[in-house]
Amino acid sequence: MKIPDARGPISGGLFRLLADGTGDVSAAQGALHRLIEGQLALTDDVIDDGDVQLALFCLYELHYGGLDGVDNRWEWNPGLITLRQMLEEPFELALRSAARSSAGSVQPAPAAGLDSDAVADLLFGLAGQDGGPGMSRHVAKKATLGQLREFLVHKSIYQLKEADPHTWAIPRLTGRAKAALVEIQADEYGGGRPDRMHSALFARTMRGLGLDDVYGGYVDAVPAVSLAAVNMMSLFGLNRRLRGAIAGHLAIYEMTSSRPNQLYGNGFRRLGFGADVTAYFDEHVEADAVHEQIAGRDLAGGLVEAEPGLLPDVLFGATAALAIDARLAAHIMGAWETGTSSLKPPVPAGV
């Protein structure tokens, strides 16, 4: 991915460090370390902090496709991992508190002893309380062409690498949960057909609306919360201790997907787009009705049966996903209701 524009001192400092692979790395890291400490003390909402979210996004990117012009060895540089953990810690705390407030009405689950059907039930119950398809209904009935394009730009941050963050969990699971995740992921990756990969279908949708489908091409255009939604998945996927959260995240993601995708597809059809553009959404209506069953019962439920102590993290992953999704939807709808763009205004050069 092309290195995006810095959004503040942390991302700026990070990009300078990454570009200068030959300099005095420990000194630079020491300085960045102190800078991050200072900046975090000034930040009251990490989820909404563009500088923190962009820095995290790029640190995670070193584990995915990498950053253009950056030495691949940075991926496991101990100093850089330390910096990532400094950002991850407050981010995880913020997600836990967002999850707690969004799950306010959920009855506390018993700490142990739930079978897989009961776990699936619990998750379907959570998904059912989801605020409703406000944004998807708007997309279906009213969104303008410009809004549909904005919608795709927000989604592109994740959808062009759709499924990748959950794949990290595969070697961390065993037995039934592992088989379930592999089954879902195989489908996400097109069942052996690259053109059916969900990321490839999404790229086709973008091209159909005249958007650039290069991975990360719109990172500069999206607000912090859009990056936070993807960083949350990387945090859950890349930390083995959070394997319950990534399972819960995938389950709730699948459980809240079929209906909205049907409505999204209708929105694009309403404006005259054909099957090449709507295939992505149509595919998700059918696929996610399968995946939600497997993810709820076999992945999340199977994991909790095997490791009952992970139930709270499964629920954390699920409720955090709902909370961040609701924030992103509120941001987008808030902008659209006042007739403005939900994307970030271009940054003046030299930040």
Add this chain to the structure above:
Amino acid sequence: MNQKPQESSNDGAIVICPDGPILVRGEFEIVTPSGGAVPRTRKTVALCRCGASAIKPYCDGTHKLIGFRTEYPATPGTKEAT
């Protein structure tokens, strides 16, 4: 982290999902009454049993919106009917 693998036959397995579709995995064909193939793009499918799906024979999740409720599958001894 001990897990009993679920027993499954080589030919396929049908999962009766509570309050939801019928999941079918394995080797099989879906055909119309006259024998024509029903288009299928994935290995494991969810077949609608609530009757409300817009993409029948497949499930599209609508069962959740209509509050579809099933009795528990008749597998004696696995679970009491709710």
